[in-house]
Amino acid sequence: MLTKSGVLTAEQTLALCQAYEIPIAPFDVANSPEEAVQAADRLGYPVALKALAEQLLHKSDMGGVALGLVDATAVQREAAAMLARFAHPARLMVQRMVSGGLEVILGGKRDRSFGPVVMFGLGGIYVEVFSDVVFRVAPLSRADAEEMIEEVRGKRLLEGGRGKPPMERETLIKALLSLSRMLVENPRITEVDINPLLILERGAAAVDARAVVVASDCEEQRTS
């Protein structure tokens, strides 16, 4: 998977997450509308369809995402349309829809002075409008991960309230530690976003993710 530089697809990045025991929303890959329907039947409805392309950074803006498809007819229709829209490459991700939960973003990058760093923030407007995110230098200790969660301004959202149960903090801590390990063990990953990771009442599910890799070890980016 990590052989050349570029942007990894959601499929590749989620597989990487899974390899590091970061829970993901179950998915399958289809090359035709028929395969998409088979996959959806297997995964269970409703499902989401996502076009898979290495350089497709804003797939939802380009009609590369269809959410909440409730039956085979809908999957067949959307898959055909999407494959027609993106002639190349002709691959689709069929993903089981995960509902509820709290959207958070986990990320990583390599800082030129500090090397691999891990980011945590609340998803949606909290990250986009308020930049409510926290960084730590990897490798993270458990105490670092706990502190990150304590440090976001919107941390009360994690504590439940307003009719919502508290989120399972342990899942989040484990995911942060796993991401830290992924960055430390794979020096060629220069950037990674897991966005969103849905924190559920029990467990979590990464729904979308992307990573940027370089061809050779990027350790030299750190000035010494």
Add this chain to the structure above:
Amino acid sequence: MQRIFYPDSIVVIGVSERPENLARTIVTNLCAFGYKGGLFAVGRREGAVQGIPIGTSLDQVPDGLDLAVILTPAVTVPDLMEACGRKGIRRVVIESGGFGEFSQEGRRLEQQLLEIARRWDMRFVGPNCISVINLENGLCLPFGTMSAVNVRLGPVSVVSQSGGVSLTYVDRFCMAGVGVNKAVSIGNKTDLDEADYLAYLLQDPGTEIVCLYLESIGDGRKLMDLARSSTKPIIVHKVNRGEASHRIALSHTAALADDDRMVSAAFRQAGIFRAEDFRESVAIAQGLAHPPVRRNDLVVISRSGGHAVIAADAAERHGFRLAPLPSEFIERVRAFFPTDVIALTNPIDLGVIFDFDMYARIVEDCLHMLSPSAVLLINTYTLSEAEGAHRLARRVEEIVRESGRPIAFCVYSQGDESQVVQQHTSLPVFAEIEDAVRGLAASRDWNRWRARRADATGEVCMHPVRRHNGC
């Protein structure tokens, strides 16, 4: 490093008798600060400075001197370095400017310096710096005329990416009742960089707190590793916040990860104090120079009710708890009041007590009966009351020494009285409530950090800052 900070013999190169000669000032400073080692001067013309003859060639000084200090035009420095190498001088301070910070040609000269240093197994400070001060042995190498009047030996050593800033820090730490041990301005850090100096100072017995002024961070990981294993608190005044890595971000993470945020996060992780300005660095050092603050509860004792309210706000901002006073303590303190017009709460408003000696007794009772983690004593007075206020300052110092408990003493008076009162005590006196609470918080956080690290590594936790008594 040891030979740079503790040379037994020094040759200053570039000296002349002309009053405006900068290398001559270095010789003058060494004499003014009482440097006792062998001192030699070399220049283009014969003469004498401070009774020291100026030789016209390095051949005229003995072989194997500990340190050479060079302040000559940049283009002449490589040959002089080479000559030092031949003379067996292995440590050099290069103060001259006109190197990489100035031109392409200067950058080439710096490369030459590195090659010469490697060839002769030499290490050098600078170039383009005002270099090194060590108050333990009177080593004072800046090329500006220095006054020894207000300097005070103490626990803080300074590493600065700017010469001017290093001198400001020396003055501020001395005036704040803390005192300085060593200071180095690192210039272009062609050979030795901030991490080298930090590593040395962390094992230097005279240094108990290190304060760094940095405009850029080379190897952040090395800095973190040094801090993580340090038994001494490290304060970093990091500026140049706009400095950007100018790389196109493909992810949210990279877009949000500006360098300054990373610096704050990394410092927090490594237990490094990040100071916003001179004042905060000094307040942190003042706090750390007190006995350790171990927990979160604070008693504020103030002569002015308004100052007490300001202090309560500051305490809350810095995470301190103002615990209510137990009734037996209230009864005890009430006995000191001539009239019963003030409700006794924490903060304690001393209001109608005019006898400063009573303040000291209330502080002592407070320590005995309440055992708070820290006391903040705020004295507000006019110059006509200065005598009693100075007596109180001396008494507070005694109480701190006897009890081993932190009392942040904060003074509001008239004119330069907050400086004057500092001359009556070796306890650092705070000039602002905010600074006092910041200082106490720093001490608390340092102990908390040490405890957390001890938990993780099984290390024994001890407060490292022992008290100096000035000089």
